[in-house]
Amino acid sequence: MTDTPFVQLQGISKHWGASLGVDNLDLSVPRGAFVVLLGPSGCGKSTTLRLIAGLEEADSGRILIDGRDATYASPAERSLSMVFQSYALFPHLSVAENIVFGLKVRKIARDDRDARLKRALALTGLEGYEDRKPGELSGGQRQRVALARAVVADHPLCLMDEPLSNLDAKLRHSVRQEIRALQRRLAMTVIYVTHDQTEAMTMADMVVLMKNGRIEQSGSPAALYKRPATSFAANFVGSPPMSLLPGTAVAAVTGHFPDPEAVTIGLRAESVRLAGTHDAIVHGSVRQSEFLGAETFVVLEMPGEGTLTARLAGEVDLSPGSSVGLAWDWADVHLFDRESGNRLPGLSDPAAWNKSAPSGEVASTAPGSCAAEQE
Numbered sequence: 001m002t003d004t005p006f007v008q009l010q011g012i013s014k015h016w017g018a019s020l021g022v023d024n025l026d027l028s029v030p031r032g033a034f035v036v037l038l039g040p041s042g043c044g045k046s047t048t049l050r051l052i053a054g055l056e057e058a059d060s061g062r063i064l065i066d067g068r069d070a071t072y073a074s075p076a077e078r079s080l081s082m083v084f085q086s087y088a089l090f091p092h093l094s095v096a097e098n099i100v101f102g103l104k105v106r107k108i109a110r111d112d113r114d115a116r117l118k119r120a121l122a123l124t125g126l127e128g129y130e131d132r133k134p135g136e137l138s139g140g141q142r143q144r145v146a147l148a149r150a151v152v153a154d155h156p157l158c159l160m161d162e163p164l165s166n167l168d169a170k171l172r173h174s175v176r177q178e179i180r181a182l183q184r185r186l187a188m189t190v191i192y193v194t195h196d197q198t199e200a201m202t203m204a205d206m207v208v209l210m211k212n213g214r215i216e217q218s219g220s221p222a223a224l225y226k227r228p229a230t231s232f233a234a235n236f237v238g239s240p241p242m243s244l245l246p247g248t249a250v251a252a253v254t255g256h257f258p259d260p261e262a263v264t265i266g267l268r269a270e271s272v273r274l275a276g277t278h279d280a281i282v283h284g285s286v287r288q289s290e291f292l293g294a295e296t297f298v299v300l301e302m303p304g305e306g307t308l309t310a311r312l313a314g315e316v317d318l319s320p321g322s323s324v325g326l327a328w329d330w331a332d333v334h335l336f337d338r339e340s341g342n343r344l345p346g347l348s349d350p351a352a353w354n355k356s357a358p359s360g361e362v363a364s365t366a367p368g369s370c371a372a373e374q375e
């Protein structure tokens with residue numbers, strides 16, 4: 001992967017009447033990167049991909065591919081391949097014929113075609129299946145045929161729209177690894193659409209999280225996880241999602257927040273620990289506990305204030321309804337503006353918040369104005 005942009009979207013918008021597809025999108029995809037467009041249904045992921053493919057035309061803005069203006073280029077002129085959820089295989093053609101179909105259309109010479117087919121079959125583990133029809137293959141094998149078709153095309157850019165959604169969970173896991181290995185081996189630039197955050201987090205060099213036709217946040221999976229730019233990103237990325245509590249839930253107990261009504265507090269499950277009566281920051285009652293082998297996820301109900309999930313090592317036996325105390329390090333707390341959802345500076349030292357307040361009173365400074373953001 002290099003920093004040179006291979007695909008660039010500049011101010012791209014697409015509407016159908018009152019229906020918004022994407023809104024003034026700027027995106028830069030580095031050459032050789034695996035970029036995942038992530039977001040809830042209807043946020044504009046497929047529209048973005050179809051615009052890059054040339055299957056939709058933008059209302060405004062520019063699309064550059066490999067430095068060339070491709071805004072009005074036909075799909076064939078864009079030198080890219082596509083892999084869809086539906087595989088799009090011809091049922092009456094064999095695996096081999098399906099794979100080389102596009103090469104025949106492009107009038108690639110037979111020797112070259114055969115050599116590329118051999119390589120694609122080997123890379124996707126389909127040797128021995130050449131003569132089967134798609135109907136005689138499993139879902140995973142059909143998806144590999146679709147991948148092989150992208151491989152033979154030898155295009156530097158591959159667009160994938162939810163390619164794994166027809167596969168069961170176990171197969172999804174292995175095909176995910178195969179796709180990533182193949183992409184690295186071929187040094188292809190891949191733009192991949194999914195609404196599954198696990199897929200995005202495990203596969204991507206760069207995640208582009210979308211909401212309502214716009215980019216909410218983009219960056220490495222670790223960046224999105226560690227420093228979500230908004231409460232939406234905090235809640236969408238990570239499993240379990242970050243717990244979000246109104247500032248009042250914690251302020252009522254600690255008195256730490258100058259304006260608790262105005263903030264949302266975010267805590268990752270691994271930041272929350274069980275605590276005794278003396279060092280507990282809050283108390284909750286156990287709603288459910290899920291034992292997963294190496295760890296137990298405990299969901300605690302905060303009276304009238306939502307839920308908080310704690311990830312505890314090993315097997316922790318807590319019966320529903322029991323009351324437990326919880327604590328965390330203040331440096332691990334994420335703060336968001338309650339109204340806009342935007343990230344606020346962190347809270348490494350809660351005492352700093354009340355530094356200027358007379359004892360027993362709450363400071364009137366805006367959230368975070370006294371505390372330096374922790375990296």
Ligand SMILES: Nc1ncnc2c1ncn2[C@@H]1O[C@H](COP(=O)(O)OP(=O)(O)OP(=O)(O)O)[C@@H](O)[C@H]1O
Binds near residue numbers: 020039040043044
């Ligand atoms: N041809 C169309 N005509 C009208 N509206 C459309 C058209 N295509 C997409 N849209 C609208 O654009 C918005 C974005 O759709 P898009 O398919 O890009 O979302 P998505 O994020 O890929 O969703 P999903 O995960 O459900 O596929 C949606 O509100 C959708 O209804």
